[in-house]
Amino acid sequence: xxxxxxxxxxxxxxxxxxxxxxxxxxxxxxxxxxxxxxxxxxxxxxxxxxxxxxxxxxxxxxxxxxxxxxxxxxxxxxxxxxxxxxxxxxxxxxxxxxxxxxxxxxxxxxxxxxxxxxxxxxx
Amino acid sequence: xxxxxxxxxxxxxxxxxxxxxxxxxxxxxxxxxxxxxxxxxxxxxxxxxxxxxxxxxxxxxxxxxxxxxxxxxxxxxxxxxxxxxxxxxxxxxxxxxxxxxxxxxxxxxxxxxxxxxxxxxxxxxxxxxxxxxxxxxxxxxxxxxxxxxxxxxxxxxxxxxxxxxxxxxxxxxxxxxxxxx
Numbered sequence: 001x002x003x004x005x006x007x008x009x010x011x012x013x014x015x016x017x018x019x020x021x022x023x024x025x026x027x028x029x030x031x032x033x034x035x036x037x038x039x040x041x042x043x044x045x046x047x048x049x050x051x052x053x054x055x056x057x058x059x060x061x062x063x064x065x066x067x068x069x070x071x072x073x074x075x076x077x078x079x080x081x082x083x084x085x086x087x088x089x090x091x092x093x094x095x096x097x098x099x100x101x102x103x104x105x106x107x108x109x110x111x112x113x114x115x116x117x118x119x120x121x122x123x
Numbered sequence: 124x125x126x127x128x129x130x131x132x133x134x135x136x137x138x139x140x141x142x143x144x145x146x147x148x149x150x151x152x153x154x155x156x157x158x159x160x161x162x163x164x165x166x167x168x169x170x171x172x173x174x175x176x177x178x179x180x181x182x183x184x185x186x187x188x189x190x191x192x193x194x195x196x197x198x199x200x201x202x203x204x205x206x207x208x209x210x211x212x213x214x215x216x217x218x219x220x221x222x223x224x225x226x227x228x229x230x231x232x233x234x235x236x237x238x239x240x241x242x243x244x245x246x247x248x249x250x251x252x253x254x255x256x257x258x259x260x261x262x263x264x265x266x267x268x269x270x271x272x273x274x275x276x277x278x279x280x281x282x283x284x285x286x287x288x289x290x291x292x293x294x295x296x297x298x299x300x301x302x303x304x
Contacts, residue, residue: 099140099141099143099167099168099169099171099172100138100139100140100141100172101138101139101140101141101167101171101172101173101174102136102137102138102172102173102174103130103132103136103137103138103139103173103174103175103176104135104136104173104174104175104176105132105135105136105137105150105152105160105176105177105178106135106175106176106177106178107177107178107179107180107206107214107215107230108159108161108177108178108179108230109179109180109215109229109230110206110214110215110230111214111215112214113135113206113208113214113215114134114135114136114208115132115135115152115155115178116133116134116135116208116209116239116240117132117133117152117153117239118131118132118150118151118152118153118155118178119129119130119131119132119150119151119152120129120130120132120137120148120149120150120160120176121127121128121129121130121148121149121150121151122126122127122128122130122141122146122147122148122165122167123126123127123128123146123147123149
């Protein structure tokens with residue numbers, strides 16, 4: 001191993017196809033140091049030259065898994081290798097935040113009698 | 124579209140794309156007591172796409188049933204009416220005319236300027252009385268109104284029964300039954 005580099009290996013679970021996750025590494029100043037996609041096994045490996053201080057490793061799923069992204073923080077040293085596992089929920093669909101809703105308005109004293117014309121306001 | 128959401132109701136229903144969240148609910152329905160809308164708050168959440176509300180009115184509709192359809196006519200007791208929607212589908216408990224000929228629908232809408240339609244249908248009358256069973260529409264501009272309804276006595280009709288093989292020979296005694304089809 002290059003003494004001036006740290007190696008960060010990432011394994012994402014579950015993995016079904018190449019590029020299913022994007023691994024981004026930020027330095028302490030939030031600058032992007034590296035960005036790559038995982039292989040079909042959910043793996044990615046990144047070399048960080050002259051590591052110094054704390055780094056943030058963000059893994060984001062490109063399809064609808066839960067959570068959409070996981071962050072972890074590591075203090076990298078030049079002579080070390082790091083192996084990180086990231087676990088995502090399988091096939092979890094994040095529900096839409098806006099729903100197509102139907103509102104029914106009937107007469108309270110005549111069960112089921114629809115109100116012919118009117119307005120409901122939700123505030 | 125951000126809150127507030129204004130949902131137009133037509134024939135009892137309206138749809139809108141709504142952000143999940145908690146909302147207070149108000150109504151603007153001409154002829155009804157708008158503060159009576161129930162519930163007055165709602166939580167819109169994933170997986171629930173239909174929300175039901177009710178609203179009440181405070182008017183009183185009296186159908187005064189007589190044999191000639193006038194205020195001073197002979198009252199008809201036992202005439203039955205039911206509230207309907209615009210397509211004629213019946214809702215609620217039927218009302219029946221009393222000895223004075225009055226059948227009373229409580230809690231009906233009214234408005235001085237734009238009174239909403241009130242639909243009803245007669246489904247029965249007293250024995251030997253005729254009635255119009257088609258969908259009726261009235262409006263009320265005041266909280267209490269009376270409408271005259273005519274249920275005339277059925278006309279007296281003569282039925283002759285003779286022998287098929289002896290032209291004109293009357294059958295001395297017997298019965299004929301008419302069943303409505």
